[in-house]
Amino acid sequence: MNLRITLAVAHRVLIQLRRDKRTMAMLLVLPCVLISLLWWIYEDANPMLFDSIGPALLAIFPVIVMFLVTSVTTLRERSSGTLERLLAMPMGKLDFLVGYAIAFGLVAAVQSVLAVGVSVGLLGLDVVGPLWLLTVVAVVDAILGSALGLFVSAFAQTEFQAVQFMPAIIIPQLLLCGLLVPRDAMPPFLEAISDVLPLSYAVDAMQHLTTSTSTGQVWQDVAVVAAFAVGGLALGAATLRRRTD
Amino acid sequence: MMNNAVEIRDLHVVRGRHTVLEHLDLAIGGGVTGLLGPSGCGKSTLMRCLVGVQRIADGSVEVFGKPAGSAPLRDRVGYVTQAVSVYDDLTVAENLRFFARVLGAGRDHVDRAVASVDLEEYADDVVGRLSGGQRSRASLAVALLGEPELLVLDEPTVGLDPVLREELWTLFHQLADSGVAVFVSSHVMDEAERCDRLLLMREGRIIADGSPDDIKQRAGVDDVEAAFLAIVRQDRGDAS
DSSP states (O other), rough: OOOHHHHHHHHHHHHHHHOHHHHHHHHHHHHHHHHHHHHHHHHHOOHHHHHHHHHHHHHHHHHHHHHHHHHHHHHHHHHHHHHHHHHHOOOHHHHHHHHHHHHHHHHHHHHHHHHHIIIIISSOOOOOOOHHHHHHHHHHHHHHHHHHHHHTTTTTTEEEEHHHHHHHHHOOOHHHTTSSGGGGGSSSHHHHHTTTTTTHHHHHHHHHHHHOOOHHHHHHHHHHHHHHHHHHHHHHHOHHHHHBB | OOOEEEEEEEEEEEETEEEEEEEEEEOOSSSEEEOOOOHHHHHHHHHHHTOBBBBOOOEEEOOOOOOOOTTGTTTTTTEESOOOOTTTTTTTHHHHHHHHHHHHHOHHHHHHHHTTTGGGGTTTBGGGGGGGGHHHHHHHHHEEEEEEEEEEETTTTTTHHHHHHHHHHHHHHHHHHHHHEEEESOOGGEEEEEEEEEEEEEEEEEEEOOOOOHHHHHHSSSSHHHHHHHHHHHHHHOOO
């Protein structure tokens, strides 16, 4: 790995994002709008529910958004020939992957600061644990989303197909992560499946943070999510082939 | 005379059910070497082999005595793919600065590369908004960064106006005079005349190899296009 090259990739990705004003708005404003909508729908019915679902959403946004952004951008790199050109240069696969992870991790940090700010400051979400840790969890979640997106981009030939992987990979995790039904109240078979899905741990971490001051469990969950992210990046690296047919 | 920049031995490439390159032996030295042949004859595949991004079935490709695509070669070989491989959402200068950082080349390289392809006026324009010819020049400029010793250019002059093509061929010869081995493909026969050495390719094989004059003389005609036809006819006759 080469720091100069890794940072060059991260810098370039950030320039591309900055130029794409619409995507930037979607990345930063949309989570705030959605979390406000969530707060609003529960306002009359059951304000308590916002406190239990809100944190889960703060974990889910970065995963979904980064999954989509990464799968489409890496697919573009593959199909435009820029990836082939980079791999013919002194660019290591890790430089490429870590460069992307740094750029999207930074965007996720900003996204999470905004979403947490709105949730806690305006909407009155109760967070018992330290707020900064919320952002750490969100960044790790974002890197998880990027890693998954990168991996699936190897199996898509078009951007259209890449986007279809979102319902295939993310929605089952969304249903099983404890957002709709607590995980221990699910049928044992489904609970067992949810135990091996990364989003379950991402949501767990957020829920612990909002309900408890002890951070031990949070770090454990973060470690699991990070392990999945590293595993995803490794699989993604395996799909970046210098030599192709 | 320098050693050969490229040594290809018994190179065999299969893609899907098709044999693209058939037990090819070839050495490429200094000067401007042109690879000419119809679309689909294996030109791009051969070029991809030189930069080490093509999976090969058999044989070996060495560049400056090292396996093609190996780490020590990656900043010594400049490569332009047939597709415009630059980022559409960055400006010309941003693209070049990025690739220059990857290659570890200085800022002065960026300015020189922009000037070489005559894009100074458009340096701060987003590539996606440029014309086709301007975009392919931006892509070509990337290959000129970092003073490569071998340039592999896959149809770099497609869609360019005659004046600019003339300028680029002059640039290729300037680079060749300064010691760079330039390997350039084209399917436009009139570009053949400008090469120091010409390789005619058809269906994965090199069917003629020599200076443009040699090739014309051997075929007994006075333009490369006619020579190509004559050689193909003769080649078919030999095969049957």
